[in-house]
Amino acid sequence: MDSGLEVLPDDIEVLKAALIVARAEVASARAQRSDDQAMIAHLKLQIEKLNRDRYGPRSERTARLLNQLELQLEELEATATEDELAAEMAAAKTTKVASFTRKRPSRKPFPDHLPRERVIVPGPTACACCGGARLRKLGEDVTETLEVIPKSWKVIQHVREKFTCRDCEKISQAPAPFHVIARGWAGPSLLAMVLFEKFGQHQPLNRQAERYAKEGVPISLSTLADQVGGCTAALMPLFKRLEAYVLSAERLHGDDTTVPVLAKGKTDTGRIWVYVRDDKPFGGPAPPAAVFYYSRDRAGEHPQAHLANYSGIFQADAYSGYGKLYEPGRKPGPILEAACWVHARRPFFVMADLAENARRKAQGKKPPVISPLALEVVRRIDALFEIERTINGQNADRRKAVRQELSAPLVADLEAWMREQRAKLSRGNDIAKAMDYMLKRWTVFTRFLDDGRICLSNNAAERGVRGVALGRKSWLFCGSDRGGERAAVMYSLIVSAKMNDVDPQAWLADVLARIAEHPVQRLDELLPWNWQQLREPVSQAA
Numbered sequence: 001m002d003s004g005l006e007v008l009p010d011d012i013e014v015l016k017a018a019l020i021v022a023r024a025e026v027a028s029a030r031a032q033r034s035d036d037q038a039m040i041a042h043l044k045l046q047i048e049k050l051n052r053d054r055y056g057p058r059s060e061r062t063a064r065l066l067n068q069l070e071l072q073l074e075e076l077e078a079t080a081t082e083d084e085l086a087a088e089m090a091a092a093k094t095t096k097v098a099s100f101t102r103k104r105p106s107r108k109p110f111p112d113h114l115p116r117e118r119v120i121v122p123g124p125t126a127c128a129c130c131g132g133a134r135l136r137k138l139g140e141d142v143t144e145t146l147e148v149i150p151k152s153w154k155v156i157q158h159v160r161e162k163f164t165c166r167d168c169e170k171i172s173q174a175p176a177p178f179h180v181i182a183r184g185w186a187g188p189s190l191l192a193m194v195l196f197e198k199f200g201q202h203q204p205l206n207r208q209a210e211r212y213a214k215e216g217v218p219i220s221l222s223t224l225a226d227q228v229g230g231c232t233a234a235l236m237p238l239f240k241r242l243e244a245y246v247l248s249a250e251r252l253h254g255d256d257t258t259v260p261v262l263a264k265g266k267t268d269t270g271r272i273w274v275y276v277r278d279d280k281p282f283g284g285p286a287p288p289a290a291v292f293y294y295s296r297d298r299a300g301e302h303p304q305a306h307l308a309n310y311s312g313i314f315q316a317d318a319y320s321g322y323g324k325l326y327e328p329g330r331k332p333g334p335i336l337e338a339a340c341w342v343h344a345r346r347p348f349f350v351m352a353d354l355a356e357n358a359r360r361k362a363q364g365k366k367p368p369v370i371s372p373l374a375l376e377v378v379r380r381i382d383a384l385f386e387i388e389r390t391i392n393g394q395n396a397d398r399r400k401a402v403r404q405e406l407s408a409p410l411v412a413d414l415e416a417w418m419r420e421q422r423a424k425l426s427r428g429n430d431i432a433k434a435m436d437y438m439l440k441r442w443t444v445f446t447r448f449l450d451d452g453r454i455c456l457s458n459n460a461a462e463r464g465v466r467g468v469a470l471g472r473k474s475w476l477f478c479g480s481d482r483g484g485e486r487a488a489v490m491y492s493l494i495v496s497a498k499m500n501d502v503d504p505q506a507w508l509a510d511v512l513a514r515i516a517e518h519p520v521q522r523l524d525e526l527l528p529w530n531w532q533q534l535r536e537p538v539s540q541a542a
Contacts, residue, residue, distance in 0.1 A: 110146055153217050156187060178516035181230035191231050192509035194224060199490035200504055202471035232486045234515055239291075239489045241523050242496060246291040249277035250284075251313035251338075251453050254303065254322075255461035257468050261296065261484060270484055271295045272491070273306060274464040278499075282453045283395040287529035289496040290464045294484035300324065311335060313451070315458050317343050318441060338451075339444040340458035345381045347434040348374040373421055373431050380414045388456050396452030403449050411446055415439070464495055497528040507531055 009015060126133050162173045180191060197203040205224045212219050246252070253276040261270040273295065278288040295302040300321025307314070307325055311333025316322055317340060325335045351374035387406050391399045418435050425432040438445055448454040468491065497504040511526050524530055 180234050180512045186227055188512035189509045191227055191512050192505050195231055196505040200494045232489055239492055243291045246277045246289050247310050253458050253461035254316040255465055257465040271298050272468050274461055276460045276464050278460045281392055281455050283393055288499040292488040292491040294488040313338055337444045338447050338454045339441050342457040344438045348377040352378050383410055399452030408449050500528045502528040502532050
């Protein structure tokens, strides 16, 4: 070891150069290892496909259940239409029974921006009554039907002409256009479609590849995966700017959800964390945005690392992993905890769900016992939310004033009533547990009374992770930890675009077309809310 240190140069600049070379070699080795792993996985997939083709499937994955409510709606609508048609056909055979017509809501007109194609139905050339030929046009009736034209594929050829100088014989040619990925073959619109369908519409790449092949454009799964990895790397600077913007907020919403991760012979339970900046409830001018992170487990070290440089208000559930974030002497500054009243209300509502009680009675099942105490808590909390609806979107000072006048007395009465009722309940009672959850954290539950920026609920974060929860039913699991990290980056970009009413696919297509030659100093122009402002003048001019 000593001999190795002796051969190192003493010059700092030479040491820096050697360190840069070493880092490059490590990155190259990592890339080679990743490529080898991808090749191994590809070969294993090919072998498995060959074995299935030769010997037949050895096992079939159990079919995944669709969302029950959507399935019921689909079946009921189809059955109703089928029965309606059967009733019409039956009524047509007799004059004594009127045909049945379903009461449907009035259909909205088709959007004006859709192109119209007029198909003229030839009119009569003679009067149907007298046979006369002296006909004059009186008007017309237009019946509109909505039709779809299958998407078309095309190859764009960038032709760069060469010129030679007759004076010096030097050859001149325009530089090659920038590609999102080095030596890339896919255009930005195609890449945006692949990314949005995978992370925004939850369509795995294998299903996309099958659909493209049916449309006459066979693209292998590994090729699509290459494009996803390359685009994620190209968009990483934009993700970093989005991350810095979100974590500079005065107040953050935080939440997490489970995500299955493929492991040896099983799936592990990973986590997707989300932090949302949304100043609209207190009239803040800053646009909303969200940033996602991935981790293999739910250890408290992950949110502590995510928010290591954050100070401000943090709205989340009572997860113990957040505990160190609220320590008084924390650096770089304190984080104030604000509890979620929706989380507190939820267990009481389960024990006071009148609608579920009536539904079970109608089904002939034994209804759950309605707790009068739970019903009273729900009623009191709902009164607080009713006040919040009247001040939502107003500035923080106005919200604070209304809360001090109207909400503070209700909160004080709720605390006194809960402590009185809690003394009469046993420790193991479900109502007692729900009350203890609130009473032990009463300071953070009532913090909204003194700060108009705080919301009563953490719904902003829960809306952020909703897409991940829905996507789990489509893609089953993440293939690896790196796959989870890529998903977190793309979720951040797509969800932030949606929060600003920006079409994620159109935005991604334009950003991918620009980002290779866009100045780093002006990278913020490509963030969804700035991009929309830049596009509006162009649209108005067009």
